Amino acid sequence: MQIPQFGLGTYRLNDQILINSVKTALDVGYRAIDTAQIYENEAAVGQAIRESGIARKDIFLTTKIWINNFSEQRLIPSLKESLQKLGTDAVDLTLIHWPAPSQGTDITEVMQLLLEAKQQGLTQQIGISNFNIALTQQAIDSIGVEHIATNQIELSPYLQNQHLVDYLREQNIDVTSYMTLAYGKVLNDPTLLEIAAQHQATSAQVALAWALQQGYAVIPSSTKRENLISNLKAQDLKLSAEEMQMIAQLERNGREIDPPELAPVWDK
Structure with missing residues (x-):
């Protein structure tokens, strides 16, 4: 199942x-x-999905494993707890949330545990988040690049992370952009x-379209219906090469x- 290019962050x-x-x-x-896991809102997400009337099979659901759960004793049990909160037998994608190298994370062990979770049918796909080039390579070496669906990283017009993006493309690992609007800082650029004025669009739509046009998946969040609808329309905005x-x-x-x-240590 391909990672959708447009989703909702929570x-x-x-x-x-x-x-x-x-x-x-979901309605729009x-x-x-x-x-x-660290957002502490998985149960609320599960409730919202149930109340939405949209079938679970029609929703691509991603969660992320927190660093406290990286051990052999905790990773798979913690994912099962997440599934219980979300009200589902399996998620579509599970990521390692942060590599936390200063905490002594064993990337090989964590990735192998995540692969085991996939093999147990707890998640359809697995991936990483906030990994630099060196740690992504460690993840590849530990379980094989074919098992790593995406690296979810901070990307915005103000943080383009080109070296890491180029590396991920070479490896055929999808890029998921979070913080694409830089906490709203790009909106007044x-x-x-x-x-935006040239397209009768908003600056948010331009930033999201910039990411989408490079093949990134985006997951902007909003609590307002009009903004949720507006963000979605970024998919229809085509920016010129200039x-x-x-x-x-x-x-x-x-x-x-x-x-x-x-x-x-971030790639320069």
């Missing part, structure tokens, strides 16, 4: 706000939902606003999320 959303966001997104046409080049010039290594206890 980071920092909880309780009824999360439930409303997911149900609204989203069919992919991204969550994680003059270049994006100029391009406009894509204008956005390429916005690179400023503007990383928004860089927890020292979790992050690797």
Whole structure:
């Protein structure tokens, strides 16, 4: 099952706000939902899916394993707990959330445990998140590139991560972009606003279209129906080669999320 190019992120959303966001997104046409153990909202995501009236088989559901659950004793049991909260027998994609090298993570062991979860039928696909080139290579060496569906990484017009992206493309590993709007910082960028005006679009749609046109999957979040609908329309926006080049010039290594206890040394 191919990773959908457009999904809903649920980071920092909880309780009824999360439930409303997911149900609204599903109502307006989203069919992919991204969550994680550390978000502490898996049960609410599961409730929203049940209340939405959309069949589980029609939804691509992703969760991520938190670093406390990397051990042999915890990884598969924690995923089973996630499935129980989500109200499903299996998710479509399970990721290692952060590599946490400073915590002594054994990438080989963690990836092999994740592959075992896949073989047990707990998840259709597996992958990684926030891995740099060196750690992605370790993951490949441990279980084979054919088992790694995606690397979910922070990407935006202000953080384009080109070396890592090029490497992932060489390996045929899909790129999932999170924080594509850089916590909203790109929305007032003059270049994006100029391009948006040419297309009668929004700057958010331009940023998302930039990512989509490069083949990335995107998972923006919103709690407002109009924004959820507007973001979806980015799929219909086609940017010219000149406009894509204008956005390429916005690179400023503007990383928004860089927890020292979790992050690797980032590729320059």
